Amino acid sequence: xxxxxxxxxxxxxxxxxxxxxxxxxxxxxxxxxxxxxxxxxxxxxxxxxxxxxxxxxxxxxxxxxxxxxxxxxxxxxxxxxxxxxxxxxxxxxxxxxxxxxxxxxxxxxxxxxxxxxxxxxxxxxxxxxxxxxxxxxxxxxxxxxxxxxxx
Amino acid sequence: xxxxxxxxxxxxxxxxxxxxxxxxxxxxxxxxxxxxxxxxxxxxxxxxxxxxxxxxxxxxxxxxxxxxxxxxxxxxxxxxxxxxxxxxxxxxxxxxxxxxxxxxxxxxxxxxxxxxxxxxxxxxxxxxxxxxxxxxxxxxxxxxxxxxxxxxxxxxxxxxxxxxxxxxxxxxxxxxxxxxxxxxxxxxxxxxxxxxxxxxxxxxxxxxxxxxxxxxxxxxxxxxxxxxxxxxxxxxxxxxxxxxxxxxxxxxxxxxxxxxxxxxxxxxxxxxxxxxxxxxxxxxxxxxxxxxxxxxxxxxxxxxxxxxxxxxxxxxxxxxxxxxxxxxxxxxxxxxxxxxxxxxxxxxxxxxxxxxxxxxxxxxxxxxxxxxxxxxxxxxxxxxxxxxxxxxxxxxxxxxxxxxxxxxxxxxxxxxxxxxxxxxxxxxxxxxxxxxxxxxxxxxxxxxxxxxxxxxxxxxxxxxxxxxxxxxxxxxxxxxxxxxxxxxxxxxxxxxxxxxxxxxxxxxxxxxxxxxxxxxxxxxxxxxxxxxxxxxxxxxxxxxxxxxxxxxxxxxxxxxxxxxxxxxxxxxxxxxxxxxxxxxxxxxxxxxxxxxxxxxxxxxxxxxxxxxxxxxxxxxxxxxxxxxxxxxxxxxxxxxxxxxxxxxxxxxxxxxxxxxxxxxxxxxxxxxxxxxxxxxxxxxxxxxxxxxxxxx
Numbered sequence: 001x002x003x004x005x006x007x008x009x010x011x012x013x014x015x016x017x018x019x020x021x022x023x024x025x026x027x028x029x030x031x032x033x034x035x036x037x038x039x040x041x042x043x044x045x046x047x048x049x050x051x052x053x054x055x056x057x058x059x060x061x062x063x064x065x066x067x068x069x070x071x072x073x074x075x076x077x078x079x080x081x082x083x084x085x086x087x088x089x090x091x092x093x094x095x096x097x098x099x100x101x102x103x104x105x106x107x108x109x110x111x112x113x114x115x116x117x118x119x120x121x122x123x124x125x126x127x128x129x130x131x132x133x134x135x136x137x138x139x140x141x142x143x144x145x146x147x148x149x150x151x
Numbered sequence: 152x153x154x155x156x157x158x159x160x161x162x163x164x165x166x167x168x169x170x171x172x173x174x175x176x177x178x179x180x181x182x183x184x185x186x187x188x189x190x191x192x193x194x195x196x197x198x199x200x201x202x203x204x205x206x207x208x209x210x211x212x213x214x215x216x217x218x219x220x221x222x223x224x225x226x227x228x229x230x231x232x233x234x235x236x237x238x239x240x241x242x243x244x245x246x247x248x249x250x251x252x253x254x255x256x257x258x259x260x261x262x263x264x265x266x267x268x269x270x271x272x273x274x275x276x277x278x279x280x281x282x283x284x285x286x287x288x289x290x291x292x293x294x295x296x297x298x299x300x301x302x303x304x305x306x307x308x309x310x311x312x313x314x315x316x317x318x319x320x321x322x323x324x325x326x327x328x329x330x331x332x333x334x335x336x337x338x339x340x341x342x343x344x345x346x347x348x349x350x351x352x353x354x355x356x357x358x359x360x361x362x363x364x365x366x367x368x369x370x371x372x373x374x375x376x377x378x379x380x381x382x383x384x385x386x387x388x389x390x391x392x393x394x395x396x397x398x399x400x401x402x403x404x405x406x407x408x409x410x411x412x413x414x415x416x417x418x419x420x421x422x423x424x425x426x427x428x429x430x431x432x433x434x435x436x437x438x439x440x441x442x443x444x445x446x447x448x449x450x451x452x453x454x455x456x457x458x459x460x461x462x463x464x465x466x467x468x469x470x471x472x473x474x475x476x477x478x479x480x481x482x483x484x485x486x487x488x489x490x491x492x493x494x495x496x497x498x499x500x501x502x503x504x505x506x507x508x509x510x511x512x513x514x515x516x517x518x519x520x521x522x523x524x525x526x527x528x529x530x531x532x533x534x535x536x537x538x539x540x541x542x543x544x545x546x547x548x549x550x551x552x553x554x555x556x557x558x559x560x561x562x563x564x565x566x567x568x569x570x571x572x573x574x575x576x577x578x579x580x581x582x583x584x585x586x587x588x589x590x591x592x593x594x595x596x597x598x599x600x601x602x603x604x605x606x607x608x609x610x611x612x613x614x615x616x617x618x619x620x621x622x623x624x625x626x627x628x629x630x631x632x633x634x635x636x637x638x639x640x641x642x643x644x645x646x647x648x649x650x651x652x653x654x655x656x657x658x659x660x661x662x663x664x665x666x667x668x669x670x671x672x673x674x675x676x677x678x679x680x681x682x683x684x685x686x687x688x689x690x691x692x693x694x695x696x697x698x699x700x701x702x703x704x705x706x707x708x709x710x711x712x713x714x715x716x717x718x719x720x721x722x723x724x725x726x727x728x729x730x731x732x733x734x735x736x737x738x739x740x741x742x743x744x745x746x747x748x749x750x751x752x753x754x755x756x757x758x759x760x761x762x763x764x765x766x767x768x769x770x771x772x773x774x775x776x777x778x779x780x781x782x783x784x785x786x787x788x789x790x791x792x793x794x795x796x797x798x799x800x801x802x803x804x805x806x807x808x809x810x811x812x813x814x815x816x817x818x819x820x821x822x823x824x825x826x827x828x829x830x831x832x833x834x835x836x837x838x839x840x841x842x843x844x845x846x847x
Contacts (some may be wrong), residue, residue, distance in 0.1 A: 073770075080233070087190045
């Protein structure tokens with residue numbers, strides 16, 4: 001497809017992510033922060049987020065797997081994941097963390113494990129979508145187009 | 152990841168203490184602490200986009216050390232609440248106690264109790280994550296607000312809460328000893344939680360602005376503690392004994408904690424070097440009380456608090472016979488406001504005491520352990536405010552102290568904070584004596600911007616002053632410019648060898664506002680008031696930049712640049728002092744020297760130990776009229792408030808402390824001086840320095 005088409009596609013794609021609740025306004029904020037001095041800002045931040053989140057998710061899995069579960073640790077990890085996901089606008093991940101935290105406070109292992117699954121799912125989903133988004137952006141730029149600003 | 156990088160923003164407008172960048176708030180120096188790398192990166196970008204200068208840090212400990220390294224290097228701190236290595240609230244408290252910077256907390260947690268904790272721990276604001284750029288854009292308001300509050304407090308005179316009480320850097324005399332090392336500031340390094348805990352939650356929800364522990368206040372505190380017995384001293388009782396309106400148990404608790412650390416630290420230092428009767432109470436305890444034998448220069452002891460280099464201290468001691476100075480003092484006074492300038496009290500200048508009528512603590516004279524009589528400051532009016540340990544009474548205009556015969560010029564190192572170290576103050580005093588040469592009454596301290604806790608560094612001044620301790624004369628408060636250094640620069644000051652003192656025309660006077668301080672300069676040794684090297688204030692927290700900008704007039708001549716200035720400061724001081732006319736001791740928050748020194752005001756900084764007495768500061772607030780600044784030698788710690796009153800050019804001479812000071816003599820000498828001074832004196836007729844009466 002030509003550049004214009006790609007650009008339109010990008011716009012639609014992005015809009016759908018918002019519509020489905022995968023992304024929220026915070027993501028837009030990130031996009032607005034990006035400027036010429038830092039043209040890859042969004043990609044960079046999101047990459048950091050991916051790395052960090054995967055680490056947290058692994059830690060969570062390990063912690064919940066212990067004989068004696070250290071709920072404080074679980075709580076701290078969840079809290080951090082909540083913070084970072086909300087900072088980049090990964091809304092569904094954040095919501096999953098809220099539910100997760102509640103189970104954690106109740107010391108409900110089952111509940112926590114379920115939530116962990118849920119959060120993981122949401123995380124991989126948004127990761128996937130964002131990666132597609134970035135790819136699309138790259139293609140547009142490579143083709144000489146420009147990324148349309150959302151909103 | 153712990154990545155602490157200083158990212159210079161594209162517009163590194165550095166606000167210097169003497170002036171605020173006109174691009175403000177661009178260039179605001181922000182330190183962000185968050186263990187979440189995603190958030191950290193985002194915040195960094197947001198801050199950069201707002202044209203702030205950002206430094207990021209993912210570990211609280213690292214952040215603290217960065218802050219300590221450069222107390223004035225940042226204007227505001229943004230910190231996350233939940234961090235693995237240290238609780239964000241604890242960090243918040245530490246910063247508040249040590250550096251008194253505005254801190255904004257952040258968290259994804261918006262629970263009411265957490266937010267409340269932020270409030271009670273003194274956070275300026277609490278942001279819920281995800282943080283939006285709009286919130287970041289307005290960060291500067293907290294900086295401005297804080298400065299304004301501090302200034303206001305300062306102006307309100309002497310209120311305890313004075314944010315900026317100039318830490319009187321009691322530049323004690325050469326006692327670089329323990330005073331320095333004891334400097335409170337160093338004690339601040341401790342990270343332990345407050346033992347006292349005083350739960351912050353316990354305080355009213357409305358967290359008061361940080362209390363500046365002026366010399367006077369500190370003396371009261373110490374007196375209370377002594378009365379109760381160090382083991383039995385609990386914040387509540389201390390608070391009751393002190394009976395200071397507006398002071399909370401929490402304030403006392405945190406101060407007590409620091410004090411304890413300070414004591415511990417001091418006891419580790421060989422403080423008393425000689426068997427001198429340290430008038431200043433040897434580190435802690437006794438010394439606090441004993442104002443007794445102040446040999447002539449108990450001030451030295453105070454000076455010691457400043458940062459008298461050990462050797463000077465030793466010499467002082469020898470001279471004074473007092474040992475108390477912890478030689479280690481040479482340390483740069485951490486700018487804390489060490490209130491513990493009890494040492495200052497040590498400064499007993501015998502005579503000084505008398506001078507100070509009000510119990511203002513800083514009794515430079517007779518080694519009043521300030522703690523003893525909390526109010527005893529030699530000068531009645533001295534608004535001892537914020538004199539931390541300063542023995543310096545920088546009364547403006549009070550050159551009385553300064554008038555001490557040059558011999559005295561014991562440079563009291565006004566350590567403002569350093570006074571803590573005051574332990575050595577006794578020695579400091581001694582040192583100062585030896586320094587006497589220094590004559591410089593280093594009033595220096597006067598400059599400090601009130602509340603310059605940080606400036607304390609200045610204290611060191613005097614120490615250097617000729618080792619000759621003022622024993623005979625009075626310890627000239629070394630105004631070491633060290634005092635000026637708003638921040639720890641003190642150490643550098645310490646190095647002043649006494650010789651410097653002599654030379655410095657006023658060097659070392661930390662008096663920031665030397666403007667008025669002029670008194671300090673004693674010739675050569677004495678820093679003529681003006682000379683107050685108070686340039687220290689410069690170092691003061693950058694925050695002062697804003698501050699400065701707000702209170703321009705005051706600070707103008709602050710030159711108090713950190714002690715490092717020391718001599719240059721002194722020179723500047725002269726000019727500054729003279730030119731400074733106004734000076735409302737702008738309480739420069741950290742600026743060590745309250746510029747309040749008005750011109751001509753003699754900063755009688757009898758800075759004991761650390762306290763840079765800001766003579767005259769007191770005036771700033773409201774007292775301005777008081778020309779009555781008595782040149783009390785207020786050894787006020789740290790908060791050296793220079794009275795902003797305009798002091799008609801008091802010749803520095805006046806400040807010189809008569810040589811024949813003996814303790815008793817000192818006072819009388821001072822008094823005489825005052826009288827002799829002529830009209831000018833009358834203005835300042837304060838014993839030590841005119842300090843705003845710190846009504847505690």
